Amino acid sequence: MNKVDVFSLINSRYNSFTNTEKKVADYILGNTKDAIYMSIIDLADACGVGESSVFRFCRSLDFKGYQDFKIALAHSSAMEDITPQLSNEITIEDGIDEVSTKILNSNINALxxxxxxxKEEDISACIDYLTKAESIHFYGVGAxxxxxxxGKIKFMxxxxxxxxxxxxxxxxxxxSLLTKKDVAIIISYSGSTKxxxxxxxxAKRKGAKVIAITRYSKSPLTTYADITLLCGAKEGPLQGGSLSAKLAQLYLLDVLYVEYFRRNYKESSKNRESTSSVVINKLL
Known part of the structure; x- marks a missing residue:
């Protein structure tokens, strides 16, 4: 568990935290270097919460306790020093050069x-579902x-x-017409769209396998998912449909596509040759 990226884990579960847990998360994300050397008492005082709240925060991230969490945090911080996050906070004073650079950084960070x-085991399980499925349905609303x-165009x-x-x-x-032989791939950044x-x-009630592609690991959508694939994009409440979120989702679909192709190479190659041959005639 110590090799997990704590920052990605916190961001993916942030919406499911209690208000007290969010205080701890906010402090750690903003003061990582200090938090690594703090005792549980020191961290609790810095966050203005009780020691038990810090412990519950660690448990909510699936760590055994505070020390286990600190070791993982130190490892993630060291990795962050090697590959630091690029700045992508756009301000009203930014010019075109700054805006274009920060948007690029945002997309790189998301990927x-x-x-x-x-998680390799999740991708492998997804491909097992897709290979055995009689039909694969892609779902999403809005952006x-x-x-x-x-996803449909790529896989077809x-x-x-x-x-x-x-x-x-x-x-x-x-x-409503799906069966246990089908797979539903449902895409939603928030995982909270009605x-x-x-x-x-x-889909779950009909017995279909459900694969969720979302930002948050604990959301209403993931309670019905057999497998959840998490995208790392950060999208504010007024940024619905941001390019960084779409790129992260497309990246996951691309991983599924390539692995499906690799696992079903003979059939996929034959089908790609057939579909490519009819499209080539449309070119001048």
Whole structure:
């Protein structure tokens, strides 16, 4: 557990923390170098909370206790020094050069954090589901619908069993017809969109395997997911559909695509040759 990236873990679970736990998380994220050397009493005093609250915070991150958490924090801090996060906070005074640089940094950070959150066993299990599935349905609402469509378009080049409905009513109808032989890939940054939760609940009730692509590991969506793939993008309440969030989601879909292709190479190669040959005729 000590090799886990604590910063990515805190960010992915931040929305599920209590207000007291958020105080601890905020202090650690803002004062990492100091927190590494603090006792549990010192950290509790610095955060203005009780020692038991710090301990519960550590447990909520799946650490055995405070010392286990501190070791992981020190490791993550050392790794951060080697590959530091690039600044991406845009201010009203920034010019075009600063804005373009910070947007680039934001996208790089999102991809780097997403990579740290990938678990090999989860990707492998996803490919098992997709390989055995009779149909693969991509779901998303709002900006996430565009990402879901990207997933469908990408996979349809190598397998005929992909679907994606463009209307929220059609999506829930589609989910109601799923069976235990199908897979639903549901994309939602927050994991808290009502339509998305309804989709996941319906798909789960019908026995389909549910793969969630989301930012937060503990959200209403993930309670219905068989596997959760976390994206590392940071998106504020007024940034719905930000490019960094979409890039992180597309990166995960790309990992699934390539691994599916690799595991099902013969069939995927044949299908890609067929789909490519008909598209090539559209070019001048």
């Amino acid at each position: 780097n954090e997403t990579r740290k959150l990938i 996430s619908l565009m990402t879901a469509m990207e 080049r190598i397998t005929p069993k992909t679907e994606c409905s463009l209307d929220s009513h059609l999506q829930v109808i589609s989910a 339509d998305t939760i309804d989709l996941a609940k319906t």
